[in-house]
Amino acid sequence: MSLDVAPATRGTQRAEMVLRAVAEAEHRRRRRERAGVWLGTAGLGIAILLFWQYGLGHLVNPRYVSDPLSIGLRIGELVADGEITRHIAVTLTEAGIGFLIGAGLGLLSAFALSQTARGYEVFEPFLIGFYSIPKIALAPLFILWFGLGYTPKIIMAALLVYFIVFVNTATGIREVSPGLIQVCRVFGASRRDLLVKVVLPSAAPAMIASIRITCTRAIEGAVLSEFVASTQGLGYLVARASRAFDIETVFAGIVVIAAAVMTANALLRLLETRVTPWQPARIHG
Amino acid sequence: MSATVSSAGAMVLASARREHLAARRARRLFLLTTRLGIVVVVLVAWELASGTLLRPFYISSPSAVAQTLAEWAANGELWYHGQFTVTAAFFGYLLGAVSGVLVAWPLAMVRLAYRVVEPYFLVAYSVPAVAMGPVFILWFGIGMTPKILIAAYFVFFIVFINTAAGFRQVRQELLDVTKVMGASGRDQLRTVLLPSATPFILAALRITLPAAMIGAVTGEFISSNRGLGFLTRDAASSFSTSGVIAGVLSLSAIVLLMNLLLRPLRRALRWQEEIDVPPTTGGR
Amino acid sequence: MQQTDEPRTETRSAVRFDHVYKAFVARSGGSEPVLALQDVTFDAQPGEFISLVGPSGCGKSTCLNLIAGLSGPSDGAVSHHGSPVRGVNTSVGYITQDDNLLPWRSLRGNVELGMELRGVERRERRERAQEFIELVGLSGFEDHYPHELSGGMRKRAGIIRTLVYDSSVVLMDEPFGPLDAQTRVILQAELLKLWERSRPTVLFVTHDLVEAIALSDRILVFTTNPGTIKRDYRVELPRPRDPFRIHETPGFSELHDALWDDIRAEIEKSRERGSS
Numbered sequence: 001m002s003l004d005v006a007p008a009t010r011g012t013q014r015a016e017m018v019l020r021a022v023a024e025a026e027h028r029r030r031r032r033e034r035a036g037v038w039l040g041t042a043g044l045g046i047a048i049l050l051f052w053q054y055g056l057g058h059l060v061n062p063r064y065v066s067d068p069l070s071i072g073l074r075i076g077e078l079v080a081d082g083e084i085t086r087h088i089a090v091t092l093t094e095a096g097i098g099f100l101i102g103a104g105l106g107l108l109s110a111f112a113l114s115q116t117a118r119g120y121e122v123f124e125p126f127l128i129g130f131y132s133i134p135k136i137a138l139a140p141l142f143i144l145w146f147g148l149g150y151t152p153k154i155i156m157a158a159l160l161v162y163f164i165v166f167v168n169t170a171t172g173i174r175e176v177s178p179g180l181i182q183v184c185r186v187f188g189a190s191r192r193d194l195l196v197k198v199v200l201p202s203a204a205p206a207m208i209a210s211i212r213i214t215c216t217r218a219i220e221g222a223v224l225s226e227f228v229a230s231t232q233g234l235g236y237l238v239a240r241a242s243r244a245f246d247i248e249t250v251f252a253g254i255v256v257i258a259a260a261v262m263t264a265n266a267l268l269r270l271l272e273t274r275v276t277p278w279q280p281a282r283i284h285g
Numbered sequence: 286m287s288a289t290v291s292s293a294g295a296m297v298l299a300s301a302r303r304e305h306l307a308a309r310r311a312r313r314l315f316l317l318t319t320r321l322g323i324v325v326v327v328l329v330a331w332e333l334a335s336g337t338l339l340r341p342f343y344i345s346s347p348s349a350v351a352q353t354l355a356e357w358a359a360n361g362e363l364w365y366h367g368q369f370t371v372t373a374a375f376f377g378y379l380l381g382a383v384s385g386v387l388v389a390w391p392l393a394m395v396r397l398a399y400r401v402v403e404p405y406f407l408v409a410y411s412v413p414a415v416a417m418g419p420v421f422i423l424w425f426g427i428g429m430t431p432k433i434l435i436a437a438y439f440v441f442f443i444v445f446i447n448t449a450a451g452f453r454q455v456r457q458e459l460l461d462v463t464k465v466m467g468a469s470g471r472d473q474l475r476t477v478l479l480p481s482a483t484p485f486i487l488a489a490l491r492i493t494l495p496a497a498m499i500g501a502v503t504g505e506f507i508s509s510n511r512g513l514g515f516l517t518r519d520a521a522s523s524f525s526t527s528g529v530i531a532g533v534l535s536l537s538a539i540v541l542l543m544n545l546l547l548r549p550l551r552r553a554l555r556w557q558e559e560i561d562v563p564p565t566t567g568g569r
Numbered sequence: 570m571q572q573t574d575e576p577r578t579e580t581r582s583a584v585r586f587d588h589v590y591k592a593f594v595a596r597s598g599g600s601e602p603v604l605a606l607q608d609v610t611f612d613a614q615p616g617e618f619i620s621l622v623g624p625s626g627c628g629k630s631t632c633l634n635l636i637a638g639l640s641g642p643s644d645g646a647v648s649h650h651g652s653p654v655r656g657v658n659t660s661v662g663y664i665t666q667d668d669n670l671l672p673w674r675s676l677r678g679n680v681e682l683g684m685e686l687r688g689v690e691r692r693e694r695r696e697r698a699q700e701f702i703e704l705v706g707l708s709g710f711e712d713h714y715p716h717e718l719s720g721g722m723r724k725r726a727g728i729i730r731t732l733v734y735d736s737s738v739v740l741m742d743e744p745f746g747p748l749d750a751q752t753r754v755i756l757q758a759e760l761l762k763l764w765e766r767s768r769p770t771v772l773f774v775t776h777d778l779v780e781a782i783a784l785s786d787r788i789l790v791f792t793t794n795p796g797t798i799k800r801d802y803r804v805e806l807p808r809p810r811d812p813f814r815i816h817e818t819p820g821f822s823e824l825h826d827a828l829w830d831d832i833r834a835e836i837e838k839s840r841e842r843g844s845s
Contacts, residue, residue, distance in 0.1 A: 012607075014588075014590060014607075014608065014644065015590060015592075015604055015607045015795060017644075018590040018604065018643045018644045019592050019602055019604055021592075021643065022592040022593060022594070022602040022643055023592075023594075023600070023601065023602045026594045026600065026602060027600065030600070033397070036397060037397060037400045037401055040397070040398075040400075041400075041401050041402075041404055041405075044401060044402065044405065048405075064423065064424055118312075118315070118316070118319075121316055122316060122319045122320060122323075125320060126320075126323070128541065128544065129537065129541060131544075132495065132537050132540040132541040132544055133533060133536070133537040133540070134498065134499045134502045134503075134514075134533075134536050134537070134540060136415075136499070136502060136503050136506050136514075137502060137506070137514065137517050137529075137532060137533045137537075138533060139506070140517065140521030140522075141521075141526070141529050141530070141533070143521070144343065144521065144526060144529070145343060216411060216413065219413060220413035220414070220415055223413055223415055223416060224413075224415045224503070227415065227418070227419075227506075228518075235416075238416060238419050239419060239507075241419075242419035242420070242422065242423055247423065250419055250420055250423065253416070254412060254416045254417070254420070257412065257413060257416050258408065258411055258416075261411040261412070261413060262407075262411045265411060456669075458665060458667060458669050459669055459671065461637075461663075461665075462663060462665060462669045463682070463686065464657045464659075465637050465638075465639070465657060465658065465663045466659065466682065466683040466686045466734075467659035467683075467686045467687050472686055476671065476682065476686075477671065480671070480672075481673070555714060556672050556673045556674070556715075556716070
C-alpha cells in the first residue's frame with residue numbers, strides 16, 4: 001500500500017549548497033536595498049537644500065525664502081550670542097511643565113472616571129464639547145487672567161496635552177477585553193489586582209502612544225501662546241522676526257522648534273518600545 | 286425559530302424584554318438629569334460668582350456673554366466674520382485633503398520610494414503647524430490665502446499619513462490570491478488596493494474637517510482683519526471678556542457641529558465592521 | 570499564458586516536482602535562511618486528489634506556493650502540465666488557509682471575482698456563480714458581506730470562488746482549519762461532491778489524517794525541518810465516499826494506523842530536536 005521515497009540523507013549536501021546560496025542572495029539583496037534607500041534619502045535631502053540655496057531665489061524673491069546657508073549662519077549667530085538658548089529654555093520649560101500637568105491630569109481623570117460605571121457616559125457630551133473648542137481662542141483669556149509670564153503658556157500646553165491623553169487613556173481602558181477580566185475574576189483577582197495586572201497593561205499602549213504624540217502638542221501650545229502675547233520664548237522670537245520681516249530668523253526659529261520636537265519625539269519613542277515591547281505603535285496623528 | 290418556543294419560554298422572553306426596556310429608560314433618564322444638572326449648576330454658580338467672588342472683568346457672566354452673542358447676531362457681525370472663517374477652513378480642507386491623498390497614493394504604492402521620502406515627511410510633520418503661520422503670513426499677506434494654507438497644512442499630513450498607511454497595510458494574501466486569479470496591476474488597484482485604503486482615507490477626512498477649522502482660526506489669530514478669530518482677538522485687545530468668551534463659544538459651536546455632522550461617517554461602508562481611528566488628532 | 574495544455578508524450582503529470590529544494594529567509598525572522606523543502610520529488614496525475622500531511626512547518630504550504638508560482642524553487646524544477654512554472658501561475662486555483670474573501674465585496678461579488686478577472690462575460694458570470702452558490706446551500710446570502718457570514722459559510726464561499734472557474738489544478742491549504750468538527754465533515758462531503766463534477770487535480774494540505782483519508786487518492790507524508798517526503802500512500806478505498814461514515818470503510822483503520830505511526834515518529838523527532 002505504501003512505498004518509501006527519498007531517504008533523507010541523499011539530499012543533504014545539495015541542501016547545504018542551496019542554503020548557502022539563498023543566504024548570500026538575501027544578504028546581497030538587503031545590502032542593496034539599504035544602500036538604495038540611504039542614497040535616495042540623502043540625495044533627496046541634498047537636492048532640496050541645493051535647490052533652495054541656488055535655484056529658488058531665481059523663481060521667487062529671495063527676500064521671502066532666504067537660503068539654507070544664511071539660515072544656518074543666523075542660527076550660529078543666535079547660538080553664539082546666547083539669545084536662542086534663553087528662548088529655548090523658556091519654551092521648553094513651559095512645554096515641559098505643561099506636558100507633565102496635562103498628561104498627569106489626563107491619566108488621573110481617565111482612571112478616576114473609569115472607576116464609576118456611568119461617569120464616562122455622563123461626562124461624554126461635555127468632553128466632546130471641550131474637545132471642539134479651538135484652544136488657541138482661549139489664549140487671550142489666559143493672558144487676561146494670568147498676564148504675560150509662564151503661567152498662560154503652561155496652561156495652554158497642558159490643555160492641548162490633557163484632552164488627547166485623557167481620551168486615549170479612557171478609550172484604552174474601556175477597550176480592555178472583557179474576557180481577560182472575566183478570566184482574572186475567576187482566578188480570584190481583587191479590584192486592585194484587576195487594575196494593576198489587567199487594565200493598566202492593556203491600556204498602556206494607547207496611553208503611552210498618546211503621551212508621545214502630545215509632546216509635540218505641548219511645544220506647540222507653548223509656541224502658540226507666545227505668538228499671541230509674550231516677551232520671550234521661541235514663539236516670541238519667530239513672531240518678532242516675522243513682524244520685522246527678518247526671514248532668516250523666522251526660519252532659524254522654526255528649525256530650532258522642529259529640532260526640539262523631533263528630539264522629544266525620538267526620546268519618547270525609545271521609552272515607548274521599552275515600556276510596552278509587546279505592542280507595535282499603531283496610532284497616527 | 287420562534288415556532289419552537291414554548292408558552293413558558295415566551296413568558297420568560299416577554300419579561301426579559303420588559304426588564305431590558307425599563308432599565309434602558311432608567312439609564313436615559315439618569316443621564317439626562319445628571320447632564321442637565323451639571324449644566325445648570327455650572328451656569329448658576331458662574332452667574333452668582335461674577336461680581337461677588339470674582340470681578341466680572343475676569344470671568345464675565347453667562348448673561349453678559351449671551352447678551353454679546355445676541356448683539357453680534359443682531360448686527361450681523363457674527364455672520365460676517367463667520368463666513369470668512371468657514372470659507373478659509375473649507376478651501377484649506379479641500380486643498381489639504383486632495384493633495385494629501387494624491388501625494389500619498391503613488392508614494393505608498395512603491396515601497397522603496399516611500400522609505401526614501403518618509404523621513405522628510407516626518408520632519409515636516411514635526412514642525413508644529415502653528416510655527417508655519419508667520420511664514421505663510423509673510424508670504425501671502427493678511428488676506429484669505431495664508432489662512433487657507435495653514436488650514437491645508439493642518440489637514441495635509443494627517444490625510445497623507447493615513448492614506449499611505451491604508452495603501453501600505455493591504456494584506457499581502459489578498460494581493461497573492463488575486464494575482465493567481467490572473468489580476469493585472471490595474472485590476473489589483475481596483476479590486477484590492479483602493480477598497481482597502483478607503484476606510485483609512487474616509488477616517489482621515491472625518492477627523493481633519495475640524496482640524497481645518499482650527500487651522501483657519503489659528504491663521505486669523507496670528508494676523509488678520511476679519512473672521513471669528515479676529516473678532517475674538519479684537520475683543521481681547523479691548524479687554525472685553527464676554528466678547529472673548531462669546532467668540533470662543535461661537536467657534537466651538539461650529540467645530541462641534543462639524544464633529545456631530547461627520548459622526549455617521551464612522552461607519553460609511555456597509556462592508557466594514559466599525560473601525561475606530563483613535564481620537565488623537567483634533568484637540569488643538 | 571505560458572502554461573497551456575500541451576500534451577507531451579513523456580510526461581502527462583498535472584504537477585511534477587523534480588528534486589526540489591527551497592530555502593528562504595522568513596520575513597519576520599533574522600537573516601538566517603531555513604530549508605523548507607529538501608529533495609522533494611513527486612508526480613500528480615490529472616484528476617488525482619492528493620493530500621499533503623505532516624507536522625507543522627514541514628513545507629507543505631511551500632509546495633503549494635511553488636506550484637502557484639508565488640515563489641520559485643531554490644533548486645530543482647516544478648512543472649505544471651509538462652512546462653516549468655515561471656512567474657505567477659494563473660492557470661491553477663488556490664484556496665488559502667484564511668478564506669481571503671475581499672471584505673468589500675458581497676458573497677456574489679467574491680464568487681464572481683475570478684471569472685471577472687479572467688474576462689468572463691457578466692451574464693455567464695452571474696449564472697455560474699448562482700449555480701455554485703446554490704450547490705453549497707448559500708442561496709439567500711448572495712448580497713451579504715463576508716463579515717456578515719459565519720465561518721463555515723465563508724469557507725464555502727472561498728472554495729466555490731476558486732472551483733467556479735474550472736482550473737485543472739486546485740491547491741488547497743488547510744481550507745477547513747479552524748472549523749468545528751461537524752462543519753468540517755459537512756464541508757468535506759460538499760467538497761467531494763464539487764470535485765466529482767469536473768475532477769480537477771487537487772493538492773490538499775491538512776493536519777487531519779481522517780480528512781486526508783476521506784478525500785484523497787494519495788497521501789504524501791512529510792518530515793519536518795527540512796521538509797522531505799517520507800512516504801507516499803495510495804488510498805484504495807472505493808469512491809464515491811461518505812466522509813460521515815469513512816471510519817466504517819474496510820481498510821480505513823489499517824491506513825490510519827500506518828499514517829499515525831509515521832506522523833508520530835516525526836513529531837517525536839522534532840520534539841527531541843526542540844528540547845535539545
